[in-house]
Amino acid sequence: NKNGYDYEKCKETADWLLAQTTLRPLVAVVCGSGLGGLGDSLKDAVAFNYQDIPNFPQSTVHGHAGRLVFGKLKGRPCVCMQGRFHLYEGYPIQKITAPMRIFKLLGVKTVILTNAAGGLNEKYKVGDVMIIKDHINMPGFAGCNPLMGPNDERFGTRFPCMSDAYDRELRQLARHVGDELGFGDFMHEGVYCVLGGPSFETIAECRMLRRLGADAVGMSTVHEAIVARHCGLRVFALSLITNQAVMDYDSEEKANHQEVLQTGKVRSEQLASLVSTMVMSMKHDSGDMLDGMCGQ
Ligand SMILES: O=P(O)(O)O[C@@H]1C[C@H](O)[C@@H](CO)O1
Numbered sequence: 337n338k339n340g341y342d343y344e345k346c347k348e349t350a351d352w353l354l355a356q357t358t359l360r361p362l363v364a365v366v367c368g369s370g371l372g373g374l375g376d377s378l379k380d381a382v383a384f385n386y387q388d389i390p391n392f393p394q395s396t397v398h399g400h401a402g403r404l405v406f407g408k409l410k411g412r413p414c415v416c417m418q419g420r421f422h423l424y425e426g427y428p429i430q431k432i433t434a435p436m437r438i439f440k441l442l443g444v445k446t447v448i449l450t451n452a453a454g455g456l457n458e459k460y461k462v463g464d465v466m467i468i469k470d471h472i473n474m475p476g477f478a479g480c481n482p483l484m485g486p487n488d489e490r491f492g493t494r495f496p497c498m499s500d501a502y503d504r505e506l507r508q509l510a511r512h513v514g515d516e517l518g519f520g521d522f523m524h525e526g527v528y529c530v531l532g533g534p535s536f537e538t539i540a541e542c543r544m545l546r547r548l549g550a551d552a553v554g555m556s557t558v559h560e561a562i563v564a565r566h567c568g569l570r571v572f573a574l575s576l577i578t579n580q581a582v583m584d585y586d587s588e589e590k591a592n593h594q595e596v597l598q599t600g601k602v603r604s605e606q607l608a609s610l611v612s613t614m615v616m617s618m619k620h621d622s623g624d625m626l627d628g629m630c631g632q
């Protein structure tokens with residue numbers, strides 16, 4: 337397509353990566369702001385800086401390291417993006433989401449998307465985790481959807497369904513694993529709304545989003561989920577509530593990126609155990625994940 341992220345470009349990147357490592361991951365993890373620690377928990381890791389990967393965009397945001405890490409989580413081969421791309425960085429939306437298509441071409445079956453988000457639901461507290469059950473694609477309302485442009489049927493259909501975007505079984509698994517790990521008190525399931533950023537929301541905007549049915553607000557994930565679903569990947573997504581959206585004109589609170597990164601640190605280890613335990617328990621149709629190696 338006109339942004340240069342067509343099938344051939346994605347294939348070139350995937351083939352380059354496949355030639356660099358014998359790991360054949362069935363799960364990909366995208367780390368949200370301040371959540372890069374997830375990637376550090378991979379064993380036997382082989383890491384690539386984004387600048388060394390052909391056709392890969394660069395991370396420009398503090399808290400997004402810009403490394404693609406292959407390794408094992410509880411023995412299961414995974415690939416992890418330590419750093420994602422956002423609309424506000426100025427990248428075309430097709431470029432932001434190209435890694436999902438590259439994952440598909442690597443043989444990945446499931447993507448786990450994580451983000452830092454502002455809590456709109458009055459019951460949510462800073463440090464809570466929200467399993468995403470649905471989204472509101474605000475930029476999409478204004479004609480900004482990653483699937484705009486010519487459709488390549490090799491990836492998926494022109495008009496993909498989104499009512500089943502966030503896999504029901506994986507959400508169930510997350511609730512189960514969360515309970516087992518004792519996270520019940522701070523885990524929720526809710527609706528994530530994406531905005532373009534980079535400015536945080538006004539009070540009136542937060543009030544409006546809450547009334548529209550959003551439980552958390554952020555600047556990512558939805559575009560990735562749409563492209564991942566389009567090419568048939570299973571999607572699980574979660575938000576770490578790093579700050580409470582300001583809903584009250586008397587409040588002294590101010591959203592800021594430092595607080596976002598700080599909250600990420602507090603929950604980093606717990607999120608890593610949630611994700612790795614989920615990965616360990618996931619079943620995939622084609623082959624056992626333990627067989628996800630080649631040449632060994
Ligand atoms: O990549 P995520 O969605 O976790 O990043 C959020 C949204 C902004 O990039 C940043 C604001 O603090 O965190």
Ligand SMILES: Nc1nc2[nH]cnc2c(=O)[nH]1
Pocket residue numbers: 452453454455531533536537553554555578579580581591596
């Ligand atoms: N849009 C948005 N993104 C965030 N990322 C982390 N916190 C927030 C927030 O309050 N609003």
